[in-house]
Amino acid sequence: MIRGNMHVTGEAPDPGQGNCRKISPVLARLGDKWSVLIVMQLGNGPRRFNEIRRMVDGISQRMLTLTLRGLERDGMVTRTVYPTIPPRVDYELTPLGRSLREPVQALGTWAMANLDKIEMAQREFDSRKA
Amino acid sequence: MIRGNMHVTGEAPDPGQGNCRKISPVLARLGDKWSVLIVMQLGNGPRRFNEIRRMVDGISQRMLTLTLRGLERDGMVTRTVYPTIPPRVDYELTPLGRSLREPVQALGTWAMANLDKIEMAQREFDSRKA
DNA sequence: CCGCATCCAGAATGATACTG
DNA sequence: CAGTATCATTCTGGATGCGG
Numbered sequence: 001m002i003r004g005n006m007h008v009t010g011e012a013p014d015p016g017q018g019n020c021r022k023i024s025p026v027l028a029r030l031g032d033k034w035s036v037l038i039v040m041q042l043g044n045g046p047r048r049f050n051e052i053r054r055m056v057d058g059i060s061q062r063m064l065t066l067t068l069r070g071l072e073r074d075g076m077v078t079r080t081v082y083p084t085i086p087p088r089v090d091y092e093l094t095p096l097g098r099s100l101r102e103p104v105q106a107l108g109t110w111a112m113a114n115l116d117k118i119e120m121a122q123r124e125f126d127s128r129k130a
Numbered sequence: 131m132i133r134g135n136m137h138v139t140g141e142a143p144d145p146g147q148g149n150c151r152k153i154s155p156v157l158a159r160l161g162d163k164w165s166v167l168i169v170m171q172l173g174n175g176p177r178r179f180n181e182i183r184r185m186v187d188g189i190s191q192r193m194l195t196l197t198l199r200g201l202e203r204d205g206m207v208t209r210t211v212y213p214t215i216p217p218r219v220d221y222e223l224t225p226l227g228r229s230l231r232e233p234v235q236a237l238g239t240w241a242m243a244n245l246d247k248i249e250m251a252q253r254e255f256d257s258r259k260a
Numbered sequence: 261c262c263g264c265a266t267c268c269a270g271a272a273t274g275a276t277a278c279t280g
Numbered sequence: 281c282a283g284t285a286t287c288a289t290t291c292t293g294g295a296t297g298c299g300g
Binding site: 162163190192193196217 | 272273274275280
């Protein structure tokens with residue numbers, strides 16, 4: 001999305017603007033409501049559809065299906081169908097999906113460490129408007 | 131608006147998933163269409179409204195305003211108004227906003243390193259459906 | 261059990277015009 | 281220059297019912 005220069009002081013290993021624009025879709029996927037939560041849950045091993053559904057509280061069947069499809073399309077998750085009765089479908093992280101956990105957890109760590117600051121800033125901001 | 135659709139309901143502080151769920155709003159912010167790009171642009175120092183607008187190609191005036199307000203509310207950026215004529219408003223990262231750049235860049239690095247894998251997986255997935 | 265299809269309400273975003 | 285206001289459009293996510 002960025003056509004201008006993306007000079008980030010110092011350590012940024014920026015190979016070019018083209019790549020910067022390309023990472024937007026990736027961030028969009030990670031930023032959606034459920035993807036990261038699902039990836040994190042799958043970090044412990046393969047899970048069935050309804051197992052994931054129970055682990056990720058509040059997700060609807062529809063969104064679980066859609067999100068898993070998206071992750072599968074991106075090569076983050078494999079989908080294995082066992083044609084048994086009743087049917088069974090396992091979802092498991094690919095190596096790519098597993099490699100994602102590290103930077104995501106770094107972000108999670110940051111979020112946990114700074115959550116109170118953020119919430120405090122929000123409260124202060126909101127009260128300033130009153 | 132930008133500030134999420136999360137935690138509207140008073141959810142029980144669940145010990146197991148509680149931690150994971152708390153970071154969702156943070157990830158939701160990073161995943162929105164513009165926040166990360168703006169934070170990255172501000173990494174080089176304070177910028178004026180229209181400077182940012184030019185650097186982030188494709189953003190509308192409206193979304194730039196909204197996103198900057200959200201970042202300000204979260205304590206990521208400061209907004210400084212100079213009551214000159216014509217008016218001038220500078221946006222600058224706070225220490226909190228600057229500290230966010232590190233984990234975000236880790237994610238960006240991961241994204242760039244794996245972009246080809248993702249795109250290949252997408253093409254393969256799409257062709258399998260045809 | 262898995263999950264697709266459909267419908268629908270509301271949110272997010274964009275385009276455009278206007279203001280101090 | 282830096283917004284605000286309004287309208288139109290697109291997108292998201294939940295609910296429900298059906299089908300393998």
